[in-house]
């Protein structure tokens with residue numbers, strides 16, 4: 001016979017849909033729990049890089065310019081450097097009309113003597129790129145957590161490929177798994193700890209699901225965060241609160257968001273070169289810039305958010321916002337804040353180049369809108385891509401009113417699982433709370449249930 005506590009725990013595990021092993025891992029996080037099998041093609045990729053290092057083949061990494069993009073490129077470059085590869089990073093600019101990814105214009109004039117191109121947190125968006133690389137006999141590898149687009153499937157390390165344990169990884173998660181494979185050849189404990197901390201920051205930044213391996217990475221990464229000796233991380237550090245949820249919250253506020261600012265101000269190289277840099281002088285210089293950019297980010301986004309307050313929020317629909325003064329740098333942040341505070345999906349547009357509007361969509365847990373919007377705007381959108389609850393899109397400025405009308409009339413629905421209550425069945429509330437606290441931290445895709453007394 002189960003006692004009341006055991007019964008409650010059983011209901012909790014069922015609520016989250018945990019297997020027994022997942023439950024065990026959630027309660028006792030350790031890197032040992034990471035799935036033993038790396039994502040498909042990881043080992044093949046590492047082998048190819050080893051060969052490139054032996055032959056001194058020139059490598060270009062194309063990254064995306066948010067924190068996950070910078071972190072994943074940074075981790076990868078750090079691995080490649082440890083194997084004496086000749087490699088550099090180029091950022092395919094993100095917040096322009098094309099959305100993330102490389103097109104012909106990004107590679108033109110940059111391929112001299114290049115033998116391998118790696119795209120990470122972004123992929124090839126243009127068939128002409130594939131043709132050009134084929135012609136020049138350049139090997140293309142794609143590492144991404146966005147749906148696969150072009151290239152040879154066998155040369156993609158992709159979170160969306162069939163398989164379970166890696167499906168929620170962000171790009172830095174994939175880079176971390178690659179790093180773990182490199183470490184099997186040349187052990188460097190310090191480097192793996194640094195990459196773990198970096199991966200933790202990117203996992204928080206990208207708001208991927210806080211379950212399975214991601215959860216392990218975040219919890220173990222936070223533990224290492226307080227012991228890191230990397231100058232730039234140390235400068236963003238603060239006191240260890242002994243409460244994992246509070247630490248996660250503060251890390252998001254004091255490290256993740258600030259680190260996300262410089263790359264979005266068109267300086268992703270600054271972020272990448274700072275992340276794993278061991279010189280404290282450089283770290284000081286960079287954190288000064290991070291602070292400056294961050295101050296600007298807070299001020300500008302506050303102004304922008306205030307403007308969205310003039311518009312009445314409509315319930316049960318995707319709310320669309322646009323004003324001439326909005327900046328495309330902050331649209332994702334504003335959309336995120338609206339969807340979080342109003343518990344409703346939203347899309348915020350701002351003017352970008354060439355008569356276009358760049359928008360960012362965010363929706364709360366349990367409400368997936370990407371495919372609905374793709375379908376609704378199929379004759380209008382120039383580009384749509386990203387995750388079911390967080391994606392970017394570009395439309396022509398002239399199409400705005402038409403697009404707004406379509407988007408706001410799309411019927412949306414919430415997965416009601418979020419509204420389920422857990423009953424106490426006679427267990428004192430304090431006891432239930434104690435059990436739930438064992439499972440902290442909560443986050444995206446892993447919510448604390450509401451209790452019914």
Ligand SMILES: [Mn+2]
Nearest residue numbers: 068121171206
């Ligand atoms: Mn990403």
